[in-house]
Amino acid sequence: MSGGDQEPGRYYVGVDVGTGSVRAALVDQRGVLLAFADQPINKWEPQFSHHEQSSEDIWAACCVVTKKVVQGIDVNQVRGLGFDATCSLVVLDKQFHPLPVNLEGDSRRNIIMWLDHRAVSQVHRINETQHSVLQYVGGVMSVEMQAPKLLWLKENLRETCWDKAGHFFDLPDFLSWKATGVTARSLCSLVCKWTYSAEKGWDDSFWKTIGLEDFVADNYSKIGNQVLPPGASLGNGLTPEAAKDLGLPAGVAVAASLIDAHAGGLGVIGADVRGHGLSCEGQPVTSRLAVICGTSSCHMGISRDPIFVPGVWGPYFSAMVPGFWLNEGGQSVTGKLIDHMVQGHAAFPELQAKAAARCQSVYAYLNSHLDLIKKAQPVGFLTVDLHVWPDFHGNRSPLADLTLKGMVTGLKLSQDLDDLAILYLATVQAIAFGTRLIIEAMEAAGHSVSTLFLCGGLSKNPLFVQMHADITGMPVILSQEVESVLVGAAILGACASGDFASVQIL
Ligand SMILES: Nc1ncnc2c1ncn2[C@@H]1O[C@H](COP(=O)(O)OP(=O)(O)O)[C@@H](O)[C@H]1O
Ligand SMILES: O=C(CO)[C@H](O)[C@H](O)COP(=O)(O)O
Structure with a gap:
């Protein structure tokens, strides 16, 4: 972080959603971790290579750990909140309710996890196109990215999921939406997992070529047409409802998120x-x-x-x-x-x-x-x-x-x-x-x-x-601070609060 003179009693909360658990930390202006809490989250493997989670379960765990780390301080001293999470795919309907991503129709399980390998045939066809966007993912798209998973949903769950879907979020962006009501996506998730280019934006021809022209037709409203850099402040901060859930005051600044690995990278690479x-x-x-x-x-x-x-x-x-x-x-x-x-x-x-x-x-x-x-x-x-x-x-x-x-x-x-x-x-x-x-x-x-x-x-x-x-x-x-991923998440909150001019540490 650059800028930001030390002022007593200014805190930031970082929330890290890993594969197996959710962690939160209270961090001060020097990046020192003052309190830590964690909570396991549910995972389902309904068939081999299908891995699912629940966005409601994950949000509930975020609330539990956040409430724990701010116990004992004046919550009005919390200046900013940042989230990072695994790059899993969250599906919501047009009213923002969870939609099932499984053949059983269980809408609680509305997340296709990052390590899910169900979309093998879809990613194979995407790679056969040799589209130029593939140059920016090492030449070969991974089955763990979002485009093949979206294509799988269209081809396999057309009526129960695809036609009803209003919003497809990367998990880090789901969390920032849930906290603020702002649907803007982080540049991190869209660039790394969705083929968005920081310089050129979406490539219409890619989505048309792979059979997901639907996104082009509605100007990418379901996957994100407002994109912000990680650490940017979202809307008016925490909504009253999310504030109540998390045990924080409404209006606390919330940052555009990062994928978990990127938060860890941010937390250590500039040490x-x-x-x-x-x-x-x-x-x-x-x-x-x-x-x-x-x-x-x-x-x-x-x-x-x-x-x-x-x-x-x-x-x-x-x-x-x-x-x-x-x-x-x-x-x-x-x-x-x-x-x-x-x-x-x-x-x-x-x-x-x-x-x-x-x-x-x-x-x-x-x-x-x-x-x-x-x-x-x-x-x-x-x-x-x-x-x-x-x-x-x-x-x-x-x-x-x-x-x-x-x-x-x-x-x-x-x-x-x-x-x-x-x-x-x-x-x-x-x-x-x-x-x-x-x-x-x-x-x-x-x-x-x-x-x-x-x-x-x-x-x-x-x-x-x-x-x-x-x-x-x-x-x-x-690092001296073993929970570096959480420090990365808190850096986002510190940046969104305006106390620091950027996430840049170099
Ligand atoms: N103290 C430890 N010693 C050895 N392995 C550990 C320790 N703590 C965690 N792990 C291993 O680290 C992995 C989980 O790391 P974690 O960063 O919590 O994952 P995730 O972010 O994916 O939820 C597990 O395989 C676990 O066994
Ligand atoms: O693809 C990734 C980052 O780009 C990660 O592998 C994914 O987010 C899972 O992270 P973790 O192993 O920490 O749960």
Whole structure:
């Protein structure tokens, strides 16, 4: 943030909607986190590869956590509110009521989640068009983006959903609408997931070519024809109804939102590293790669000029840091994959019991167990005979191939706790190798990355962080403030309040 003299008692609230939970933080003018709360959210998987959520459930969780973090302060001192969220697709009817995105007609489930892979045939046809907008998503559109999901709804739920729909929102934009009644979309979501260009706007020919000419005909009113930069103040701030829900005064400034990975990127990429003796001190911000590691991992690199990296999303102009181009590499499942491997193993109940007896998380227990069994050798060498290919949910970057599957080689006829620990290590290593492949692709195209800045839930796992450093050969910086994604969301609120002139930190 630039500008903004310190004034006592000025607070900002950041709300971060991840895949598994909603978090909120109260943040002061120095970016220090004063209070934190989280709340799990519901997910449904009605069939394989279909992942759904409920916008009402998510909003209710936002209200719970916001009320918690402002307990104990004078809420009139809250100056601004910012949201970030996963890039999931929210569908509402013309009166803004939820519409079902499923064959069962359950309107509570009105969100197609970002990791939903139902629209395989649709994305295949979109990619066959070789339309020029695809240049700005790494050359290949991902099934996780919004255009294929919209086409799926038109082709599969015409009467129950498509014909009745009045509003299709990216989840971050749904939240800012819910808070303010303003339907303007954030440049971040539209550029990164909807093919909007910061310079040229919508491309009519793309939507006509793929069979969604409906949007062109109504001047994009259902997907957004007013677009604002992240951090811009929306309307008159919180509506009285939303204010009551959130436990804040009406009129508090609300910002145009960011996608969660971008909020994390904003929270860490401009970190002031002076005075810590770090090798990246004095190096340009474009040499930093922010890696936001939660359910998925997102690799955010910025540049002054557009860089086209095959298989890596972007280049996106001003979608994260104003005035910079962004490339976004990604691995669709990382935290989810580690959880899947560990929880699915025959020795998991034993692990749970042993970790509980020591009042440790299963991951802290596994990390100390690996230390025990490695003996004199470096821990990484425990996996010389066991290897994982981590694309259990396809490969987002740099191969951009959703058909890829996972593999494990080197399995034996034993399934004890040692085997589980080594399989966990091999999974973490495979994910770190995936990051290395993404960096190599970005560097081959013109990026020059020298330092990783990690944040998100997985950055709390020391083994995950160490393997990323060992396998990429790069130093990894962690912020003092572990909830960097929330700091990013609060920066948006601070900017919207007018206390700071921009989200720019550089
Ligand atoms: N202290 C921790 N140690 C190890 N793994 C952790 C820790 N905290 C969270 N994780 C892992 O991080 C992932 C979730 O990260 P999070 O940022 O909360 O995700 P999301 O934003 O997608 O909801 C999960 O896979 C979880 O197991
Ligand atoms: O596509 C993405 C960002 O562009 C993310 O992968 C998606 O938003 C999910 O994030 P998370 O893993 O933190 O829940």
